[in-house]
Amino acid sequence: MARAQDDVTQAQPARALDAASLRAATLDLYGRPPFESERLRWTGVARHEFVDQALGSPECWRHWLEEQLFYFLLIDNFRPESSRVEALPELLAQGKLDVRDAIHRIALSPSFDQRNPGADTFVTVVMEQLNGLRVQKNPRELEVGKAIYDGRAGTFLGRTGSSQSDILSIAVADRSFAETLIEREYRRILRAEPERKALADWVRRLQRDAFEFRGIVREWLLAPAWDARVASKREAPNRLWVRALYVDLLGRLPSDEEARRLRSALDGLSDAAPLRSVFARVLIDSGQVALPERDAIPEPSGWIAERFRSLLGREPSARELESFVSTFRDAECRPQTVLYAIVTHPEYQSY
Amino acid sequence: MNQPNAFDRREFLIGTAAGSLALASDARATLRVPFQARRTQHVVLVAFAGGVRTRETFGAAGNVPTLEAMAKEGVLYKRAKSSNLGHFGAALSIFTGVSEARGIRENARGEDPTLFEYLRRDLALPASQVWISTSGGAQQTNYSYGLHPDYGARFGANTVDGDGLFNAEFKSILDAWGKPKALSNKEQELLAKLRAAIESRGAAASLNSPESAAQVEKYILEELTSGTADIRGANAADAKALRVARNLLVVFKPKLVAVVLQQADIAHGSYNGYVEVIRQNDAALGELWKAVKGDAELRDSTAFVVVPEFGRDADLNSRRGLDHGDGSNDLEYVTATCWGPDFARGRIVEDDVQVVDVCPTVCELLGARAAKSRAKRLPRLLA
Numbered sequence: 001m002a003r004a005q006d007d008v009t010q011a012q013p014a015r016a017l018d019a020a021s022l023r024a025a026t027l028d029l030y031g032r033p034p035f036e037s038e039r040l041r042w043t044g045v046a047r048h049e050f051v052d053q054a055l056g057s058p059e060c061w062r063h064w065l066e067e068q069l070f071y072f073l074l075i076d077n078f079r080p081e082s083s084r085v086e087a088l089p090e091l092l093a094q095g096k097l098d099v100r101d102a103i104h105r106i107a108l109s110p111s112f113d114q115r116n117p118g119a120d121t122f123v124t125v126v127m128e129q130l131n132g133l134r135v136q137k138n139p140r141e142l143e144v145g146k147a148i149y150d151g152r153a154g155t156f157l158g159r160t161g162s163s164q165s166d167i168l169s170i171a172v173a174d175r176s177f178a179e180t181l182i183e184r185e186y187r188r189i190l191r192a193e194p195e196r197k198a199l200a201d202w203v204r205r206l207q208r209d210a211f212e213f214r215g216i217v218r219e220w221l222l223a224p225a226w227d228a229r230v231a232s233k234r235e236a237p238n239r240l241w242v243r244a245l246y247v248d249l250l251g252r253l254p255s256d257e258e259a260r261r262l263r264s265a266l267d268g269l270s271d272a273a274p275l276r277s278v279f280a281r282v283l284i285d286s287g288q289v290a291l292p293e294r295d296a297i298p299e300p301s302g303w304i305a306e307r308f309r310s311l312l313g314r315e316p317s318a319r320e321l322e323s324f325v326s327t328f329r330d331a332e333c334r335p336q337t338v339l340y341a342i343v344t345h346p347e348y349q350s351y
Numbered sequence: 352m353n354q355p356n357a358f359d360r361r362e363f364l365i366g367t368a369a370g371s372l373a374l375a376s377d378a379r380a381t382l383r384v385p386f387q388a389r390r391t392q393h394v395v396l397v398a399f400a401g402g403v404r405t406r407e408t409f410g411a412a413g414n415v416p417t418l419e420a421m422a423k424e425g426v427l428y429k430r431a432k433s434s435n436l437g438h439f440g441a442a443l444s445i446f447t448g449v450s451e452a453r454g455i456r457e458n459a460r461g462e463d464p465t466l467f468e469y470l471r472r473d474l475a476l477p478a479s480q481v482w483i484s485t486s487g488g489a490q491q492t493n494y495s496y497g498l499h500p501d502y503g504a505r506f507g508a509n510t511v512d513g514d515g516l517f518n519a520e521f522k523s524i525l526d527a528w529g530k531p532k533a534l535s536n537k538e539q540e541l542l543a544k545l546r547a548a549i550e551s552r553g554a555a556a557s558l559n560s561p562e563s564a565a566q567v568e569k570y571i572l573e574e575l576t577s578g579t580a581d582i583r584g585a586n587a588a589d590a591k592a593l594r595v596a597r598n599l600l601v602v603f604k605p606k607l608v609a610v611v612l613q614q615a616d617i618a619h620g621s622y623n624g625y626v627e628v629i630r631q632n633d634a635a636l637g638e639l640w641k642a643v644k645g646d647a648e649l650r651d652s653t654a655f656v657v658v659p660e661f662g663r664d665a666d667l668n669s670r671r672g673l674d675h676g677d678g679s680n681d682l683e684y685v686t687a688t689c690w691g692p693d694f695a696r697g698r699i700v701e702d703d704v705q706v707v708d709v710c711p712t713v714c715e716l717l718g719a720r721a722a723k724s725r726a727k728r729l730p731r732l733l734a
Contacts, residue, residue, distance in 0.1 A: 070458075071456075071458075072456060073456045073458065073488075073489070073490060075488075075489070076488065116455070116456075117619035117620055117672075117674075118619045118668060118672070118674035118675075118676070119668075119674065119676065120674050120675060120676025121437075121455060121619070121674070121675075121676075124437065124455055124676075125454075125455050125456055128454040128455060128456065128457070129454070129456055134452055134454075135452075136436075136452040146676070150669075233551075257520075258524060261518075261520045261521050261524050262521070262524065264488070264489075264515045264516075264518075264521070265515055265516045265518075265521045267488060267489035267492065267512070267515055268485070268488070268489075268492070268510070268511060268512025268513070268514075268515030268516040269492065269509070269510060269511060269512070269516065270483070270492045270494075270495030270496070270507055270508065270509060270510035270558060271478070271495075271507075271509060271510075271558035271559050271564070271567070273559070273564060274559065274564045274565070274567045274568040274571065275516075275568070275571060277564075277568065278531070278568055278571070278572065279525075281531035281532075282525060282528045282529065282530070282531050283528060284531075285529070285530075285531045285532045286528045286529055287529075312551075317550060319548075319550070320548055320549060320550055323544070323545075323548035324545060324548060327541055327544050327545055327548070330537075330541055332535065332537045332538050332541060333538070333541045333545075334538070336532075337538055337541055337542050337545065338545060340542060341542055341545035341546045341549070342545075342549070344546070345546055345549050346551075346552055347549055347551040347552070
């Protein structure tokens with residue numbers, strides 16, 4: 001019976017995941033590359049199945065939350081530690097909270113207030129970050145917002161308020177919030193500007209029901225525009241690179257502390273490549289990366305091709321493979337040397 | 352009383368020459384000529400930022416003895432007009448010479464080239480000759496270069512955020528993982544061969560050449576063990592930025608080191624804390640100045656320009672702190688201090704200048720041209 005099933009010709013599912021698209025999808029939705037078990041599980045499976053599973057998982061929304069906190073620069077000492085913010089990934093995954101309320105919660109956290117102290121800074125950041133408004137072009141709104149922040153009544157973005165929290169409630173309810181959120185999330189995931197008509201439609205849907213956001217993201221991940229994103233490469237931000245390196249080399253994610261400290265150090269450099277190289281070498285030579293002894297690789301072409309698939313999300317070209325294999329034949333070329341060459345190469349720094 | 356206007360006369364001559372040769376193919380060279388005889392070979396540009404009023408610097412005796420000493424031996428601009436563009440935008444405008452609105456938390460590069468790009472492009476400098484030392488984290492690496500197609504990453508400055516990089520926690524992570532194995536020459540060759548065999552070039556912008564990247568790598572590892580990571584105190588991040596600048600000057604002898612301070616912004620919630628940060632930053636600036644004066648190569652060839660990005664409100668807020676948004680003179684006018692081998696001594700300029708004038712001034716001082724800047728050179732600067 002089992003043999004008979006094996007013999008049945010299986011149709012390739014629509015938009016089946018390959019090494020490149022699976023790596024891109026996990027980086028986009030989880031902020032990390034796939035684990036080995038996930039590569040086995042999802043390669044060749046329809047993309048929509050993976051996307052549906054991811055969008056229902058807390059890990060996906062934890063990554064979304066981290067991206068939002070980075071957008072608001074609520075990082076390091078300003079990272080919200082409250083249980084109300086920590087609970088967001090679970091609530092979002094379960095569909096018990098929508099993205100509008102989630103961002104409202106982030107903005108209501110004491111960290112947001114501490115990060116943006118004083119009426120002028122607070123109202124300016126709300127207008128810029130939540131509503132996409134330039135305060136220099138909207139001086140009246142800024143002045144009214146500052147008065148409301150200080151407890152005086154006023155009309156801000158067309159609604160009345162008289163407190164600091166009113167500023168936030170008004171800001172997240174405004175259409176400009178939905179438009180700003182959709183625009184920046186589209187840019188983050190698709191790496192392109194949304195087409196105006198489609199943007200208007202998504203904004204209308206989000207304004208009507210903010211739970212629609214998950215469906216909108218699903219559409220983006222299944223659209224041809226996302227295939228174009230997979231084909232294009234962009235320098236990976238340090239926060240993503242750190243997580244990718246840990247998963248790819250150690251088979252685990254960094255702890256929050258490891259991720260924060262490394263990201264913070266790398267973010268302190270306009271050219272992080274030299275420090276990335278230092279840290280990649282430190283990790284590879286730590287003895288904690290599972291690598292076979294050189295002599296245990298009698299047929300290097302298979303081992304090298306697998307490194308290309310798992311680390312770069314693609315097959316090596318014939319010329320690349322030939323060059324790697326011939327170099328590996330030199331007795332001084334270690335498996336670590338191969339790994340080091342790949343993870344310090346600009347292609348690995350991109351995603 | 353104002354000093355004789357030597358720079359104005361020279362400017363007039365330069366202007367006349369430039370005007371008469373405006374159609375010549377290399378106007379840039381025309382502007383450069385008068386600067387070739389100057390002694391200034393290095394510039395330390397300090398954005399004394401975070402929002403610092405003149406009232407707490409030159410308006411309060413004893414808070415800033417270093418700046419006062421610099422001013423006595425240099426030029427003081429008492430009315431440098433700034434724009435309240437938020438810390439990020441206002442500091443960026445010092446480097447671009449263009450006053451443009453940027454979001455306070457906008458974590459993106461500007462459209463205009465920076466003075467770092469002008470210097471590297473015009474003078475064909477490697478990345479190791481142009482540095483920025485910051486204290487404000489990820490956002491400030493955007494000062495390194497802009498998005499202008501004629502300039503960009505290949506002419507950017509190396510940015511080092513001292514507090515993000517040189518801290519005990521990061522050092523402990525590196526220590527915990529151990530040191531990387533030293534590669535033999537042969538293995539290095541093989542590694543280079545493998546890297547060269549990978550056909551894709553990736554998307555990473557190449558700010559450093561392989562040579563300068565190796566220098567940066569070496570510098571970082573040395574700085575991690577130099578004690579910078581152990582600096583503590585109210586102004587720790589700013590103090591690290593100034594310490595890093597000092598070490599960069601000594602190690603690389605760069606054309607330009609810019610420093611961006613930030614911690615005076617504690618003023619929103621604490622006036623006393625703000626004054627303390629100003630005092631400590633002035634003291635750390637004094638250490639930097641002393642190091643320059645003690646270095647035979649730097650002492651007679653290094654200029655300092657120190658300027659806040661903007662001031663602060665005239666009155667205390669309800670938390671007995673100082674915000675920035677009232678449009679007052681305290682907010683919009685700051686004091687700029689210039690000291691250097693080619694500058695006038697003890698000159699006080701009462702006329703209005705612009706904070707953004709710093710960009711073309713530094714560029715021309717070093718022989719470059721801030722081609723896209725909309726600012727002017729600081730008047731009456733030279734002796």
